[in-house]
Amino acid sequence: MTDASMELRRITILERNAEYHDAAEQCFLVYQQTQDSDLALRGFRNLNSSIWRSNNLAEMRTGLSDLISRIRKAKETMKFEKDQLAYLEAVALEAEGWLAEPPDSEKFIQATECFIKLGELEHALNLITSLIAYLNPDKQIHWAQHGIEIATTLSPEKKDTYYLLLVEPLLLYEDVETKEALLKEIYNRTKALSQINNRDHLGNIAVLTGLDLIQPYRIQEVEIHSIRQDNVHELVRSLDKTTHNRIQGMLLNLLGTSHYRMAEAEAITDIRQELFKKAKDYFLQSVSMLERTSAYGELLRAYTLAGEGFLSIAELEHDFNQRNEYYQLGEMHLQKSRSIGGFTRLLQLRARAAINLGVALERLSWFELSLERRKKKLIEIYELQIEGRDFAQQTKSLQEAGYATMYASEVSGFLSDLETRSNQKRDWAIKQQKLSRTSLALFQKTLDKKGLVAALSSAAFACSKLADLTPTFEEKKALFEDMFLYGELAIEGAQKIIDPVITANAYQQAGNAAQRLGILCGDGELLKKAIELYDYAVQAWSKTGERNKHANALTQLADTFLYFSSLDFTVKETTRKHYLMQSERLHQKAANIYSNLFFFHDEGENYWRIGQIHLLKEDYHGAQEYFDKVQKSFDKVAELIPSLAEIYSVFSTFGTTFVGLVDGLSIIKRGNYSHASKLFKELASSLNRETDRSLRQLRQLLTALSSIAIFASTNDSKENKKAKTELERMIVKLTPDAYDQQLPYSLHKTIHRLQIFLIAPKLFFPPLLLDLPLKEKMIAMTQTRHLVRMALNMYQATADQRESVVKAPTEDVIRNYVARISSIIAER
Amino acid sequence: MSNASVGDWNPNRNKNRAITIHSFKGGTGKSNLSANMALILAERGWNVVLLDFDFRAPSLNALFQMNSIKYWINDWLAQRCELNEVLVDLSDRYQTMGKFLVGFTNPSGKAINEMTMHSLDEEWQARVLQLVLDGKDLLFEQYGINFQIFDTSPGFAMSSINAILAADDPILVIKMDHLDIVGTYHLIKGVYDQTLGKKPELVVNKVPCSMLQNPEDYKRLKSELSLKLGIEIIGIIPCFCEVMENMGRHLFVKKHPDHEFSQSISRLAEHFEKGN
């Protein structure tokens, strides 16, 4: 055997062992002796193959640039035929395409066309499968079809693998109809082929792919289990590392998606959660596979799916910290999707990434204590949703557009809550209403029942927000009626789907609607309905991880019992007592949950309500006990949020003082003026050291009440009568607004001009209306609650503002400033 | 104590210096130092104006135990009154040879809030600077003031920047604390050197007595710090428990003129008397 043929044998062995790099070097070495250009070309083929063997993206990139420069040099130093040269140029083009960031689709197309011309069909096909992610939709489909055509010309064993490889880019294709048609075709062909080739696992994967994509909501567990991971391993064993990683990633995405779908169809919460977790694990594995390739389209898909997986898990997680962590992980993965998304033209996935990132951030924004920062975050989230919607609209994906619009609507609602200026508040609420209607219309055009239910609840939510800011009775009523309708439709829809969170929310919104409408119209039947709905909501929330919403439903249920007991005048006194007890029990339960969650404001508010129940029962001792608890809760808030310490201490002092005040007034009603006077005096002196303006006003009021009550208790009938009239007048004056249905809105207009401390007394006064019918008292109490929330928001907004301006200027700010005033100095 | 009627004074000696007392950290003793040094200068016959320019934590009001103030510096800066209406004449109270006038800043939460609202408002700050510079001319040229001392907010505060811009002698006070030294270093480099183009002088305050056991120690500390910070050290003041115990009740130098602390302040005052 000659030296040369020995060398050739060595090369062949190296190639067979897939030691492509050594094979390439060997080729080049032999070329030096023989000047055979075929051998040089073979060297470059091997060099190229060696690059894709790598498991490491950075290493691959170095390999690619090395390849390019060696081809350049070879073109000068070696002699090639025309076709050979064209091939080398195409290989270099492809390499350049990969090195560009984002990958350069133009170069890929040129290279592909060249490979096809040269009859390098497998190479061309390989490139096509990558190319598609970087093209505009119309071109995507052209190349996919082209790919299928080429695949048909390959040998049967190769054909099915390549069909499957084409599935990957098609999964990313935007237009659903065309995508499904093509996938169906591939599915049928692969299935037929795999029988001929005796490769069951490929058939299985085809089944899975087909079922998963063609009938996404009807996938059967059996089919999913028929594809095991060993099948995947078997398939990819023969492929180079990059393709291996790509396919592996794609199949893991598919597996994860199937589990995700199964989870969505699972009614038992624990199993549902298990499946979500499994799906998430598959997505994470997929991420780690695809991270090693430059298959950005699939990687984008993997990150997005993983992020969505974390969000779904978080919603069902009961542990507070764990849940938070899942949201953070979700955020992290979706941020990554967003940054990779820019490399691709995959608008639908980019829409999903933006939308779900928005959701993750929204969930996390609740932990933000500064309202100013929270507002900034929410605006950012709103913008993310709009970005998502725009992407979705470009791809005509109604479902994604629907979700983005719905979330944008909800965020608008939260922004309306946070806004302190009344016009802006209303503007956001109107925007919320509009967006919610749009999203509803979008979902009605899709088959997404879950989305539709969610959109209905969200539309109901929008109605209630707008109603809060609407002054007239008629308009309010109309909005609440709409709300109730949406709520009922949502519940109806929820029967047909399985999703604990969406279902719970449907009941919650319907309950809210019934309650608000019932209170507004004084309709006991509606309140009864609300109780029933809230009961369901409480049960439904308890199945999710949303414990604060669970507590909120309990609070609402408790409140509704209270309203109901006071509205229905036919109930017997014992029944009424029973309702009050029920309400107290539920408030206590809610308070406990809030306390565990560290939501001390809400804990305090529930105690405050219990205190009020005791006041209604004229049990002043019991009321005082609960107001002490309120004080303790508020102290805890103050500890958590120092900027609110002041207001909370004022609030709790008010709470305790006003119980005494109510007690005093009731004593006056019973005619015991001197006793009342003494009580007022004591209360006044307990406020002696208070520096807060409104507490000082309260002290003055108590002092005045005390001295007038003394006169009322004297024997001088003229003085006595005058004093009594004066007392009555004062009591009426204390509560001028509480009666007013429009109070929340009219107060809005003035509230930001007023010091919170001036309003605070009024906030606590409505229950003072001792002589009002119970119903009116209850209404006044709801108003109070709204006002306290609103006032707190106001206060915190200004506290944040104060905090933000105290910030010191930076060196840059000082530098700018000095530049600005330099003329002042120069003049002197 | 009436408002100052500064109109007809004759400048008794030919000296006009505006001094700012500033620091990186809070609690270095700026207010204490400015007040006591102002008093000593006035006792020695100079006409002195002391202004509270710490709008975040005004403290001269408490230090001098004032109970009724007609106009605050806040009012002057918001152009609700003139500078001379702000200055309270304490020469009689302290029996000083020279005039001793003090301008106070309103320590109420509301006033602090109002001032912090302006803290990054360049337009407002530029107007304040105009007022300060006009005031400086007025006091020196027409009212015969020899020393104007500004007690300022620590760190990066625009009001302090204004005072430093107006100063002839910008003074930095540090205490022997690693963080403070590092912070001061950056303050000198980043703000005084590069931006304001001023070279401050340093007073080292609250030095633990254990670090100052013999005269050599003073020298060593001086050269070490001036080497580190690249500026001149004009005073080293030990930490005295008596000072802490007495603050808030009266000006220390008045009550204990012979105490070592008072002597340190005297020497500091001499530094400014000697300067040009």
Ligand SMILES: Nc1ncnc2c1ncn2[C@@H]1O[C@H](COP(=O)(O)OP(=O)(O)O)[C@@H](O)[C@H]1O
């Ligand atoms: N040399 C000193 N020895 C002991 N205590 C001092 C000394 N200088 C200042 N202090 C104390 O340090 C505290 C802060 O002083 P202060 O003048 O208010 O600082 P600043 O104005 O820089 O914030 C005061 O209690 C003061 O009595």
Ligand SMILES: [Mg+2]
């Ligand atoms: Mg101070």
